[in-house]
Amino acid sequence: MKNLNKVLSWEVIPETVNEYVGCDDKYQVEIYEDDYLLDEFLSTPEENIYSRVIFNDGGFFTVSKENYFEIREENETSAVVGNVVDNPELEECYKK
Secondary structure, three states: OOOOOOOOOOOOOHHHOOOEEEEEOOOOOEEEOOEEEEEOOOOOOOOOEEEEEEEEOOEEEEEOOOOEEEOOOOOOOEEEEEEOOOOHHHHHHHOO
């Protein structure tokens, strides 16, 4: 009989590890803290509205230029488009 008790490990950069918020975007992609989302409901043909996922006061929220929403399970209009580590250029898209 083979020994199936192998320990696997990966080296990670601690700053890149974020918590799953407990729900997925409209494409069933998991949403994590520090992800950037494109909100198709708030966006207009003239401007895409992006937000950043943050943890604040015991819960997860999205923050954009003009909006602050608690994340709910029904994310039918949001799509993950990046994160703070891999897409730092999106920082300006959501800041006030």
